[in-house]
Amino acid sequence: MKILKNVFIYSIVIIILFITLIPIIWMLLTSIKTRTEAFSIPPIWLFKPTFENFLSIFRKSRFGFYFTNSIFVAMGSTLVTVFIGSLAGYSLARFRFRRKEDIAFWILSTRMMPLVVVMIPIYILWNKIGLLDTKTGLILAHTGMNLPLAIWLLRNFIEEIPEELEESAMIDGCSRLKAFFMIVFPNIAPGLTATFILCFIFSWNEFILALVLSSINARTLPVSATSFLGSRGIMWGEMCAMGTMIILPVIILTLIIQKHLIRGLTFGAIK
Amino acid sequence: MADISSRVKLFLHKKNHIILLTPAIILLLLLSIYPLIYSLNLSFSHWQLGTSPDTSEYVGFANYIWLFNNTQFWNSLGVTLKILFLSVGIEFLLGMGLALLFDSKLKGINKAVPIILLPIMLTPAVVGLIWRLLLNEQFGIINYYLTQLGIKPVSWLSSTSIAPMSIVLVDVWQWTPFLFLIFFAGLKALPIDIYEAADVDGASYINKFLYITLPLLKVPIAIALIIRTTDFLKIFDQVYMVTFGGPGNSTETLGLFAYKLAFINASLGRASATSYILLIISIIFGLSLLKFMKQEKQKQRSII
Numbered sequence: 001m002k003i004l005k006n007v008f009i010y011s012i013v014i015i016i017l018f019i020t021l022i023p024i025i026w027m028l029l030t031s032i033k034t035r036t037e038a039f040s041i042p043p044i045w046l047f048k049p050t051f052e053n054f055l056s057i058f059r060k061s062r063f064g065f066y067f068t069n070s071i072f073v074a075m076g077s078t079l080v081t082v083f084i085g086s087l088a089g090y091s092l093a094r095f096r097f098r099r100k101e102d103i104a105f106w107i108l109s110t111r112m113m114p115l116v117v118v119m120i121p122i123y124i125l126w127n128k129i130g131l132l133d134t135k136t137g138l139i140l141a142h143t144g145m146n147l148p149l150a151i152w153l154l155r156n157f158i159e160e161i162p163e164e165l166e167e168s169a170m171i172d173g174c175s176r177l178k179a180f181f182m183i184v185f186p187n188i189a190p191g192l193t194a195t196f197i198l199c200f201i202f203s204w205n206e207f208i209l210a211l212v213l214s215s216i217n218a219r220t221l222p223v224s225a226t227s228f229l230g231s232r233g234i235m236w237g238e239m240c241a242m243g244t245m246i247i248l249p250v251i252i253l254t255l256i257i258q259k260h261l262i263r264g265l266t267f268g269a270i271k
Numbered sequence: 272m273a274d275i276s277s278r279v280k281l282f283l284h285k286k287n288h289i290i291l292l293t294p295a296i297i298l299l300l301l302l303s304i305y306p307l308i309y310s311l312n313l314s315f316s317h318w319q320l321g322t323s324p325d326t327s328e329y330v331g332f333a334n335y336i337w338l339f340n341n342t343q344f345w346n347s348l349g350v351t352l353k354i355l356f357l358s359v360g361i362e363f364l365l366g367m368g369l370a371l372l373f374d375s376k377l378k379g380i381n382k383a384v385p386i387i388l389l390p391i392m393l394t395p396a397v398v399g400l401i402w403r404l405l406l407n408e409q410f411g412i413i414n415y416y417l418t419q420l421g422i423k424p425v426s427w428l429s430s431t432s433i434a435p436m437s438i439v440l441v442d443v444w445q446w447t448p449f450l451f452l453i454f455f456a457g458l459k460a461l462p463i464d465i466y467e468a469a470d471v472d473g474a475s476y477i478n479k480f481l482y483i484t485l486p487l488l489k490v491p492i493a494i495a496l497i498i499r500t501t502d503f504l505k506i507f508d509q510v511y512m513v514t515f516g517g518p519g520n521s522t523e524t525l526g527l528f529a530y531k532l533a534f535i536n537a538s539l540g541r542a543s544a545t546s547y548i549l550l551i552i553s554i555i556f557g558l559s560l561l562k563f564m565k566q567e568k569q570k571q572r573s574i575i
Binding site for chain 1: 287288289291292294295296298299301302303304305306307309310313324369372373375377380383384385386387388389390391392393394395396397400401402403404405410412415444448449452453456457490491494495498501504505507508511512525526529530533534539542543546547549550553554556557558560561564565567
């Protein structure tokens with residue numbers, strides 16, 4: 001009976017792994033198939049791989065340019081977000097002041113807002129001040145999107161460090177600012193890394209703001225993937241090559257921060 | 272001079288918390304609050320995209336009245352709520368089931384967890400792409416293997432009644448792991464001695480689940496459901512990639528409806544009015560999460 005139960009559980013786990021992985025693997029396989037192989041029925045699982053699709057996205061779609069844009073926007077917005085977020089997070093973690101929780105929850109509430117609501121006003125504003133279709137414009141927009149998460153997470157991480165560490169440093173003549181950089185920063189390094197990576201992935205993945213706020217110069221990878229949904233049919237091989245290049249960094253980064261994933265996705269509410 | 276600089280120092284010292292918060296608050300005011308007010312104003316105006324801002328005129332509630340008399344708007348609202356309740360409901364049941372299964376402490380089972388979590392972080396636009404490929408009705412592998420099993424091919428993306436279910440399918444694939452993760456962590460944190468006591472009393476598995484596990488998991492369940500709901504209301508990328516609202520407008524969610532109004536029909540006022548209605552729905556769900564988290568935070572404080 002017990003063995004039967006274990007066999008049952010293991011088989012369910014294997015099925016779940018299949019359901020999770022097959023869609024991703026199928027995209028990877030399609031990206032290294034020829035056009036005929038990609039469309040063949042029955043589906044082909046074993047074949048001689050070709051990298052034609054990857055070469056093609058570099059030649060046809062300025063892939064390198066979009067890739068650089070994506071890295072630049074995600075890096076830029078993440079650096080700004082984590083820097084400003086750690087200052088605010090420190091303030092909320094260490095100081096006692098009136099209406100502190102109200103401010104903290106106001107910050108969190110801006111994250112609940114659907115991006116569709118801010119899309120039109122930011123589009124109009126960016127158009128007016130010349131930030132439309134610039135990387136700076138996208139960096140700013142993504143910073144606004146990620147800042148609440150960064151503040152809440154970093155506050156959460158800082159609150160876990162005993163305050164005595166800073167106090168003893170300050171008694172030894174360290175200024176508060178110095179204590180922040182010399183004591184708090186190194187101690188929250190794992191939390192800082194996790195926050196950094198999460199913000200990076202969210203910016204890297206972001207679609208609707210990038211779609212609306214960029215056209216040629218600042219276009220990022222997820223939006224450029226739509227260019228293969230042409231009117232003359234979908235170019236599956238190229239599209240899958242593009243998709244593979246977009247998600248590979250995400251998969252690697254996700255595996256690095258898996259321990260902090262739950263905290264990151266619940267604003268620190270669950271650890 | 273020395274006096275002023277020491278006064279500045281004193282001020283800086285006293286107001287440290289404000290200075291540290293200021294950059295964040297300025298950015299959020301610029302990128303969240305200003306757009307909110309602007310949108311509200313725009314939702315009471317008539318303005319065509321691409322024309323000069325001077326042509327914008329105040330029209331009162333006309334945009335909202337237009338929406339309420341528009342069948343496509345009601346369709347979008349219905350589509351959004353239908354896909355929302357189905358997706359989140361299925362994700363909850365599957366996530367809970369999987370968490371209970373994984374909690375059985377079998378050897379090696381934890382090694383599968385990181386892989387199961389992968390879909391959560393994948394680029395939603397690419398996830399849409401992947402499923403568009405899998406669900407393709409001519410050469411997609413899902414229909415092929417269904418026919419091998421003797422099941423008739425399904426019109427995943429071309430039937431107005433099935434296409435919304437395909438969107439549910441994609442959402443369930445991507446987000447069940449999120450609920451699983453939260454429930455799994457919650458289960459691991461439960462005290463074992465209560466279960467031992469229940470075993471002594473001869474409680475059945477179902478009774479233990481209903482009267483011990485579920486009540487103890489109240490907090491994670493509420494947090495998970497509300498986060499998923501507010502996140503779901505933002506759904507855009509997957510629908511854009513998988514169906515672009517079609518066939519007909521059977522999968523046109525409110526977000527996509529607002530996008531099309533703004534950037535295809537160029538009607539910024541009506542789009543803003545739609546986005547405001549979406550905002551109000553989000554606020555209803557979001558506020559309940561905030562209230563809940565606030566209570567929990569106060570409870571933690573009182574324990575400490």
